[in-house]
Amino acid sequence: MTDTSTPTKSQGQWALGQRDALNPNEKFKAEENPLLVRDRIERVYAREGFAAIHPDDLRGRFRWWGLYTQRKPGIDGGRTAVLAPEELDDEYFMMRVRSDGGQLDLAQLRAIADISTRYARDTADVTDRQNIQLHWVRIEDVPEIWRRLEAVGLSTTEACGDCPRVVLGSPVAGVSADEVVDATPAIREIVDRFVGDLSLSNLPRKFKSTVSWLADVPYEANDVAFLGAVHPEHGPGFDVWVGGGLSTAPMLAQRLGAWVPLSEVPDVWVAIARLFRDYGYRRLRHRARLKFLVADWGVERFRAVLEEEFLGRPLPDGPPPALPATPIDHIGVHRQRDGRHYVGVAPVVGRVSGKQLTQLADIAQAHGSGRVRLTAYQKLLVLDVADPEPLVRDLRAIGLEAEPSPWRRNTMACTGIEFCKLAVVDTKNRAATLVAELEERLADRPVALSVNLNGCPNSCARAQVADIGLKGMLVTDADGAQVEGFQVHLGGGLGMAESRGGGFGRKLRGLKTTAAELPAYVERLSLRYLDGRVDESESFTDWVARAPEEQLR
Structure with a gap:
């Protein structure tokens, strides 16, 4: 043709x-x-x-x-x-x-x-x-x-x-x-x-x-x-x-x-x-x-x-799939169709170690499981568990949390400058620090926002489709020095194209943050959302779409 x-x-x-x-x-x-x-x-x-x-x-x-x-x-x-x-x-x-x-x-x-x-x-x-x-x-x-x-x-x-x-x-x-x-x-x-x-x-x-x-x-x-x-x-x-x-x-x-x-x-x-x-x-x-x-x-x-x-043949027309209202990450304890359970746990921004994976295998085997799964959100699942609570305790002891904070649950990061030749900023360590600081700063104001940190424009960690998407770049700090920072995208998300006309985050002219100021910026933005939403049902995406620019900076 x-x-x-x-x-x-x-x-x-x-x-x-x-x-x-x-x-x-x-x-x-x-x-x-x-x-x-x-x-x-x-x-x-x-x-x-x-x-x-x-x-x-x-x-x-x-x-x-x-x-x-x-x-x-x-x-x-x-x-x-x-x-x-x-x-x-x-x-x-x-x-x-x-x-x-x-x-x-x-x-x-x-x-x-x-x-x-x-x-x-x-x-x-x-x-x-x-x-x-x-x-x-x-x-x-x-x-x-x-x-x-x-x-x-x-x-x-x-x-x-x-x-x-x-x-x-x-x-x-x-x-x-x-x-x-x-x-x-x-x-x-x-x-x-x-x-x-x-x-x-x-x-x-x-x-x-x-x-x-x-x-x-x-x-x-x-x-x-x-x-x-x-x-x-x-x-x-x-x-x-x-x-x-x-x-x-x-x-x-x-x-x-x-x-x-x-x-x-x-x-x-x-x-x-x-x-x-x-x-x-x-x-x-x-x-x-x-x-x-x-x-x-x-x-x-x-x-x-x-x-x-x-x-060499036509395909039948078909209906659209039934899509969930929000992304599914499978964290926590869930019942399987056979009556057993699977347990989803969150390492911090996907970073584990060989030692930790050996411990995971030992724990899974001790609790009767022979299968582990990796998710597309940098998480781990253990399948086929009869009694999940002892498993949850054992996984927590090695740093794999089935009841993570919203920040640990919803933050992803690419490889970053530590290993990647394309990156311009650190991501894994910055993200781990961000999670720890937000867990402390917002302990009494729970909010579930996804934060995706990317070390360059290539978006390996899907910056454009997170509530808060961060694209690594060099920025000028208050003292005029070139430092690591991020361009900010706000209000993105996958699975939203049908209901809200597109899933890419809002990108405001000049909206950037230094890496050092990132925890304070995310804290400030989160509080403005919590205090400024119409009610608890208003999503971050909808709030971002109507919020004045000054509220997003």
Whole structure:
């Protein structure tokens, strides 16, 4: 299907015969499929060391195996965009471990914990993509780490890169009393059939997806999402959404208007991935996400091309999913459909350790559980618990809280300047300090607001869709010095597009705060909201929409 409205300037769309590599990333992908770098890692680089690694592998193909170079310690945020990549690189790696659907059994959890303590200086972060990230990994240790992960059914395959990333899923799939269809079989089939497929390992950019009956995942921020919906004729299945993504040009996913049964989800998923591969823009990296194609085409044309060129059949129209009023994070004690319980706990902004994960496995096993889940909100769940109260006490003793303060429960942070080469400010430590101070400052004025801290504009912690979204930047303090700070977004939230006309936070001109002043600012804003809302039912989003600007500063 050729469209005469397509710009004459090549966008690198393969389906239109535009095969020239138009930027450095496209060139190294064209020279060799990035997945093939594993052989060099095992045969050459692990033996010869960091200095032997070719730059195209180091900062390019390694990502397809979950490896990013870390930021060299001591480089401040003001030099992030100034220094050359080789000046920012430390000789250690962040390693991202896939856990599609956030599902881990105890053997897998113990393997990650052991790797953390042996090879990653006891680091482990639960991300908002249902992964665990390790730090301080040496190239010499990577083959042994892979061996240990793969022995328990885990991998780092395509955990990063221009390829299918981890598939999000409900952390309570298969146990929730509110779930009609367990999407786990579809997630497993997608991973088994398509992760590591050489024909899908050169997409224009990352490809993020979610498959879940429950809307307890950030579906609107994904390239493709399948959400549970009951068709009036065909019964339970999934509603299809496309074109979501945040970063510097945020867009929310749109309904395709199509309904898919569980058995067909993998086929529709791969059809969308192939459409992205063939029609996605490859000229400019910042316009290479699927969301730009959806925005330019519209969902009607997107669906027509999907059906005619990639599926070879029409999809039935379907109803929208039933969406919750507020995001679901599963913190606390909840009854499963089988009468047992699952318990959701909150580490502080997703930061845990190998030692803590070992303790978590021991506690879960002692209380009869063999399954742990990771959530898309940097939280942990223990499933299948008969008597939850002793478990709650034991988890609290190791710093995992099932009854957290609203601030601990609702604050997320990306990796930040500690390890990330793109960041300009610290996030994890700032967020932990913020949580501790607000727990003290607002102990007698409870308020449940989400706070998302991001170290740069890329929005890995979803800054635009939090009650208080914070984008890291350098700002000028009262003394005229350049210091770490944040641009502020207010009143965002996912799952709100249908009811309130969009989920992005309000961004006021010049609304910034230094990192040092952040706790005082959030305290001041929270009190103004509590004192200025019409009544207890008025949400922070609605208050922000009508509040005078001076009340938001």
